[in-house]
Amino acid sequence: MYSFKNDYSEGAHPRILNALIESNLEQTAGYGEDCYTTKAVEILKEKIKCENVDIHFISGGTQTNLIAISAFLRPHEAAIAANTGHIFVHETGAIEATGHKVISTKVNDGKLTVENIKAVLEEHTDEHMVKPKLVYISDSTEIGTIYKKVELEAISAFCRENNLILFVDGARLGSALSCEENDLELSDLARLTDAFYIGGTKNGALLGEALVICKDSLKEDFRFHIKQKGALLAKGKVLGIQFLELFKDNLYFDLASHANNMAKLLNKEIKKMGYSFLTESPSNQIFPILPNTIIKKLEEKYSFTIWSKVDNNNTVIRLVTSWATKQDAVKDFIEDLKILTK
Incomplete structure (x- = not known):
């Protein structure tokens, strides 16, 4: 059968397996402080065309979503997502388990619009309700659609005007950016969002996502959050090696x-x-x-x-x-x- x-039934691309084998007996520092992870961060910053970002490697998409969103939000704040959004439908209430409500809004094509976000803000008016603070979108979306640059620019502008955090789930970002219809680049995501991640699990890696934090106020103490949520891997080089292999050329x-x-x-x-x-x-x-x-x-x-x-x-x-x-x-x-x- x-x-x-x-898109994760297979293991990993042979180049990644070979890189892991070649470095297998090499002794390196732990917890992502090894030379491979450092190099992977450098290369990703070059690809993103932005030095002023923090990059963290986390084992999977749900872990990345829950660590990032719970770190970015204060206790009374909530995330806005499409009714098809992964954090709303397919993560077993992981975000809610960290104490933050996910406010869903119905969409037809998997994509949030400014009108969707505005409607949520208009419904949540005072301290008797949770406060919408973070806008969660996926590219590509859970039903395969992608955001065009004009759409992301509009959402980004609205979020900045209304002091909202814009976070992009990039579990399938490779597929989105490689579509013929796509007009976004990694550098656009760094410019228009507060944080996003580059998915490896669903694009040739054994496991791993690269979380890119763009907004300075969200960067502080983030490794503490990763550790507290049980995701700071002792053998962090396993993630760094994979992203180094994926991005040292055009393999990704x-x-x-x-x-x-x-x-x-x-x-x-x-x-x-x-x-x-x-x-x-x-x-x-x-x-x-x-x-x-x-x-x-x-x-x-x-x-x-x-x-x-x-x-x-x-x-x-x-x-x-x-x-x-x-x-x-x-x-x-x-x-x-x-x-x-x-």
Whole structure:
């Protein structure tokens, strides 16, 4: 059975494994104070085109979200997220467990707008309610859409006008920035956000995210927060080595481009068969709407996520491609779907 269920089923790109093996018996400092992590930070700052950022490597996306958001907010403050947002739907109340409410607002395409944020602010008017303080967005979003520069600029300007913290979940940032439709760069994120992270777990690394803190007031004592939440790894070099390997050349974006290309092939051919989609996704997650009878047949050979029910006969499924997705497997899926569609 071939999996289109997620983009972290495979282990890691061979270059990363080789780098870990080559450094395996080398003695280095712990807790991310090793030479590899230092070099990885230097390279990322070059890629971001900004020296005035703090970069921390954390093992996973949920850990990064909960550590960052709980560190950035005071006890009475809350985060604003789309109703599809990862911190609202798929993190088992991790943010709420740190004492901070997630205020959700309904969106159609996974993306927050200034109007969404403004509506939340207008509803929370006094000290009898939590105070909305942090705006959480994902790029790409949980349903595969991406933010264009004009959209991020508008949100950024509104957040600054209203003293809100703008935080970008970049678990699939590689896919977002590698899309043909994308017009954002890493340097734009450093310019327009207060903090964001660059996801490695879902783009060729064994594990790890690179949290970039741009706003000076959010930087102080952040390693204390990482340690207190149990995420300051003694063998921190394991994370540093991986990001050094991903960013010393264009490997990170090459891997993301492959994932996008595989999804694009699926998208194109499924559309040719006459099927519609939940969203117009240019990234490595696509959401075709298929008859239930066909889905049951496909499940005999492939694994994927059942996303949402459309009606009694049709369902949205999620297909996710990765840096390691085999083109032959994509072609097999397409051919099997063609046969079942006839």
